[in-house]
Amino acid sequence: MFNYNFRWAQALNSLPRMLEGALVTLEVALLSMVIGIAIAILLTLFRLSGSRILGAIAATWVEIARNTPALFQIYMVHFGLGGFGIHLSPYLSLLIGIAFNNAGYLSENFRGALKGIPDTQTRSARSLGMTPLQAFRHVVMPQMLRISFLPMTNQMVWAILMTSLGTVVAMNTDLYGVTSDLNARTFRTFELFAIAAVIFYLITKTVTLSARLLAARLFRY
């Protein structure tokens, strides 16, 4: 049917190396989510603070993250900061770039989630003597995170897919980077990237499925 000789066996020899790359991909994605969620919560607090400056910082962050390509954001971290004499490793550039993107999108999700939580929740927490920060931390935030759980899962999938962009800053230890390197040596482009695609597919499906199971355990109310 094809004039092309598939060499799956040869490509599959590289599977162990690619799986190592997959671990790095997962690691970057997870770390970027942890950092992203932490910053998104901070940005949400900025918006709630009533301070104009803090509000503007949060809005700027969110709009840049949402209105420019993720690829641009990673470039900016790597080469843009390079312009200021700050030179980051490919790993850090990728991680920070994805975390920046995550934080922007998640902060917007959190804002939507907050609309679903009545003001009276804060009011009654405050009337029990809680400080504004205590009311947020113990009453509002848990509900906000619960409402945002599905968008957070989606963002995690995005983060996994975004790790492939590390190639533009010469990242070569993640799944895409490893595959690229192998390809440069063997030229079995189709076979190698097909295997990488299957691995990516399995990772994202596993993540979505585990998130669903986790949600069922976590949110019993």
Next chain:
Amino acid sequence: MFFDTALSTNDLIFLARGAGMTLIVTAISVFFGTVMGIVFGVFRYQVGPWWAAPLTFVLDIFRSIPLLIQLVLANAFVTTVLGWRVSGFTVACGVLSLYTAAYCAEIVRGGIEAVPPTLRRAARSLGMSWGQDMTSVVMPLAARIALPSWIGLALGVMKDSALVYVVQVVELLKSAQILITRLQEPLFLLIVCGSFYFLISFPIARFGGYLERKWSRD
């Protein structure tokens, strides 16, 4: 000039052509992607989850692996496996269209499902055929529900089109990168390039948000 730059007029034209390429790839992909997305979405809704499972599975793949890999894989398949002589531009538009269609089908299905069934029954009880019901009742309503998400999708495709550099299409970000390598002015060029995306995306995204708020109220 605000920045002291070695950027020449020719370089600016080069950048502008990159920006043009970004817009062309986006426009083509959004157009074909939307058409296919509507077909897939209506089909999925119409035949039910069971019969649509194969289609659902295939479309889901486009949303579960990196676009970069989709492009590389499609390019390798078409040019080396099939041995066709196809330009990177065609591959880029083809992949991005399917990618758009995969997301658009979800939006369309969601939009149709959000149309109250009572309304559809009312239309059918007035003697409308399936086609009439679909085109004059369901679609207009579903379109209104889906439009804000669709705007988000179109902007997403524009941002994601930055990845077509991998099949040798020189769009905006790639042309900036080429200039960066030559001129060694990363910050200025990146800001120019980021501003281009931002200035298109931001107002349109705002408009989409406005529509969503306005329509969710009534």
Next chain:
Amino acid sequence: MIEIENVRKSFGALEVLKGIDLTVAKGEVLTVIGGSGSGKSTLLTCINGLEPIDQGRILVDGTEVHAKSTNLNQLRRRIGIVFQQYNAFPHLTVLENVMLAQRKVLGRPKAEAEAEAVRQLNHVGLGDKLKVYPSRLSGGQQQRMAIARALAMSPDYMLFDEVTSALDPQLVGEVLDTLRLLASEGMTMICVTHEMKFAREVSDRVAFFHQGVMAEIAPPAQLFEAPQNADLRKFLAATH
């Protein structure tokens, strides 16, 4: 003692409290009645400092609520308030709802907070619902939980803002019973309510608010049997 002196409060152009003077003694049960928009609910949220006031002052045991130097969070521990909406924290079990502020605000150790929560929940008749999430409770049960949550802070005063207004009629009784119990135990209470029968039974005094003014205040027998104020007579005629 709660002393309210010439308190004025506006929302924009609308003046909702037009100079209120009122003193509530320790151990007293005061109910406040009046039509909607009479300013009675606003007064409660002013007493615990949730709303600022424009003029006058409110003293709780000699501490001026709206003074800059007053630590409101500390003051609010002594003044419990329960609202019309039950405001259960949906992500916490009934027990955790009642423990949260004890732990975070009073800094009580876990065991102590839990023991107090169990005690208060038994008190309001929810001893069998400790591990349940609020979504599984009826409105009346949620409102009783809110009362237990406020009581667990060991407040000196309890404010009740139309706590039965959002409830289905058949659930009103159980909440009112809880309030009666508290009154009989000597808790100092201000209850804004539409339940005239309840007001008549439990109050030491009843205050009638009308258009931001306290039009009449008297022991219930006197206020209900021989109302002096014309608006009050109209109000009572309409509610009977």
